[in-house]
Amino acid sequence: xxxxxxxLAPIHCASTDETRHNINTLxxxxxxxxIATSGxxxxxxxxxxKPEPGLCEFVVGVKSIxxxxxxxxxxxxxxxxxxxxxxxxxxxxxxxSPDPEQCDYSSxxxxxxxxxxxxxxxxxxxGSRHAAHHTVAIxxxxxxxxxxxxxxxxxxxxxxxxxxxxEFGADPETAFVATIDDTGSGDRLEFVVMPMRxxx
Numbered sequence: 001x002x003x004x005x006x007x008l009a010p011i012h013c014a015s016t017d018e019t020r021h022n023i024n025t026l027x028x029x030x031x032x033x034x035i036a037t038s039g040x041x042x043x044x045x046x047x048x049x050k051p052e053p054g055l056c057e058f059v060v061g062v063k064s065i066x067x068x069x070x071x072x073x074x075x076x077x078x079x080x081x082x083x084x085x086x087x088x089x090x091x092x093x094x095x096x097s098p099d100p101e102q103c104d105y106s107s108x109x110x111x112x113x114x115x116x117x118x119x120x121x122x123x124x125x126x127g128s129r130h131a132a133h134h135t136v137a138i139x140x141x142x143x144x145x146x147x148x149x150x151x152x153x154x155x156x157x158x159x160x161x162x163x164x165x166x167e168f169g170a171d172p173e174t175a176f177v178a179t180i181d182d183t184g185s186g187d188r189l190e191f192v193v194m195p196m197r198x199x200x
Contacts, residue, residue: 001051010043
């Protein structure tokens with residue numbers, strides 16, 4: 001299994017609460033997917049290529065692979081690999097680098113039960129009440145200024161003053177509204193965003 005900066009990207013959505021041992025982690029699935037969740041948001045990396053058969057599922061702590069993630073974000077870094085036969089042993093995972101000038105990394109496997117994220121994923125079971133009716137796309141170029149404006153608006157606020165609410169209409173071709181309120185002053189910042197429809 002190849003591991004690069006994309007494989008590790010979900011760790012930004014892992015819980016930062018070190019007492020929540022099962023979600024202050026990154027989960028490596030036998031499918032080659034990686035999962036991280038804070039309990040409020042979940043990120044899932046889905047590779048285009050499947051790993052070799054025999055890779056077992058394991059969970060590692062965010063801190064233990066922070067250095068690996070830092071190195072993999074450098075443009076000069078080569079992807080590291082996990083060999084199902086020899087890299088996972090004695091309670092540790094070895095991330096091996098093909099570059100002799102780049103360090104190998106070892107991380108302890110955690111003996112924790114990772115949450116069953118498939119139960120809350122809205123599209124895992126076709127035909128379920130959560131099944132998708134339509135898909136919309138929102139450009140990162142749109143979301144970045146939206147979030148920057150929301151952060152500036154809420155700089156002096158706490159609690160619900162830091163919460164952004166999204167309201168979606170039934171028609172996927174209509175805009176959705178995001179609002180953030182200052183409950184103390186009654187001020188509100190509102191965004192109207194026109195999504196792009198992605199037909200299946």
